[in-house]
Amino acid sequence: MKTRITEMLGIEHPIIQAAMSWASSNAALVTAVSNAGGMGVLGAGPMRPDDFRNCLRDIRAGTAKPFGVNIPLNGARARELLDIAFEARIPVMVASQGGPRGELARFRSIGTRWLHVVASPEHALKAEAAGVDALVVDGAEAGGHPPPSEVTTLVLVRRVVKSVRLPVVASGGVADGAGVAALLALGADAVQLGTRFIATPEAGVHPAYKQAVLEAGVDGTTLVGRGGLPIRQLKNAFSARYEAAERAGASTEELDALFKASSLKQAALDGDVAWGKLEAGQSAGLVEDILPAGELVKRLVAELDEARQRLASL
Numbered sequence: 445m446k447t448r449i450t451e452m453l454g455i456e457h458p459i460i461q462a463a464m465s466w467a468s469s470n471a472a473l474v475t476a477v478s479n480a481g482g483m484g485v486l487g488a489g490p491m492r493p494d495d496f497r498n499c500l501r502d503i504r505a506g507t508a509k510p511f512g513v514n515i516p517l518n519g520a521r522a523r524e525l526l527d528i529a530f531e532a533r534i535p536v537m538v539a540s541q542g543g544p545r546g547e548l549a550r551f552r553s554i555g556t557r558w559l560h561v562v563a564s565p566e567h568a569l570k571a572e573a574a575g576v577d578a579l580v581v582d583g584a585e586a587g588g589h590p591p592p593s594e595v596t597t598l599v600l601v602r603r604v605v606k607s608v609r610l611p612v613v614a615s616g617g618v619a620d621g622a623g624v625a626a627l628l629a630l631g632a633d634a635v636q637l638g639t640r641f642i643a644t645p646e647a648g649v650h651p652a653y654k655q656a657v658l659e660a661g662v663d664g665t666t667l668v669g670r671g672g673l674p675i676r677q678l679k680n681a682f683s684a685r686y687e688a689a690e691r692a693g694a695s696t697e698e699l700d701a702l703f704k705a706s707s708l709k710q711a712a713l714d715g716d717v718a719w720g721k722l723e724a725g726q727s728a729g730l731v732e733d734i735l736p737a738g739e740l741v742k743r744l745v746a747e748l749d750e751a752r753q754r755l756a757s758l
């Protein structure tokens with residue numbers, strides 16, 4: 445299947461493994477997905493500069509195919525990580541949380557393709573005006589940071605596709621090939637899956653985290669931190685405590701303190717699935733098995749073909 449994104453990035457399938465802090469902060473997941481003809485994306489946000497540099501080397505050693513690197517632009521170490529990514533002449537940048545203007549020109553000068561993550565039509569238009577190559581559009585179902593507006597992928601992707609000329613990568617709520625087909629039908633040029641890739645041996649999170657994703661139902665997630673930059677995570681003791689405090693009318697300071705007392709790292713690395721921030725999307729309710737990432741890409745492509753045939757036969 446050829447789309448504007450497969451052509452632009454030089455990949456075989458319109459399937460991208462979403463950047464996930466810790467889960468995709470390693471070479472194994474990224475190379476497995478890229479070698480299978482999708483595009484793997486390294487979640488560089490939580491990485492130390494030396495680890496990031498070494499990991500880029502490992503990815504290059506593990507695949508000759510295109511791969512992406514995600515750097516949240518508002519992160520404390522963003523500048524240092526951007527410099528390392530620039531020196532390494534990464535093929536694809538997937539930038540989130542912050543404007544692209546300060547960095548775009550130098551990455552463009554070395555041929556890096558710049559995909560920008562947005563969560564509203566307004567930010568999509570701004571990123572387009574700034575000159576990025578493509579947009580990643582995250583809807584409310586997404587794990588991690590969905591749009592504070594809580595507009596769903598179905599509506600947001602369609603709105604953005606109708607408003608911009610740039611190619612769009614749709615993201616949030618997809619765990620199988622039927623979901624990929626649905627978002628391509630909306631006009632997206634590729635689809636990004638995060639939560640589904642947590643349930644792979646290559647994902648760099650604790651086995652208890654993967655098990656929690658497997659066990660979750662479609663109503664197994666909740667939004668924590670409404671009013672600020674909310675996160676979507678699996679319901680657990682931490683989210684229950686936070687929501688109880690909200691209901692009890694806790695002050696912003698109290699809620700902030702509760703929010704900061706828990707972390708994604710605690711869930712991802714220590715396996716504290718009760719009190720850590722167990723980030724995952726609603727699509728966790730569609731995940732049924734742990735599968736090597738390369739095989740998962742193959743399965744997604746086969747399911748996408750099935751979905752297309754089904755539609756054509758109606």
Ligand SMILES: Cc1cc2nc3c(=O)[nH]c(=O)nc-3n(C[C@H](O)[C@H](O)[C@H](O)COP(=O)(O)O)c2cc1C
Nearest residue numbers: 462463464465540586587588616617637638639725
């Ligand atoms: C555990 C987890 C960690 C994430 N970390 C990041 C991150 O570091 N940077 C980023 O831009 N997005 C991050 N995201 C969001 C994903 O890139 C993607 O938008 C989301 O997973 C898509 O929704 P889905 O999970 O329903 O597939 C994260 C998502 C999850 C589930």
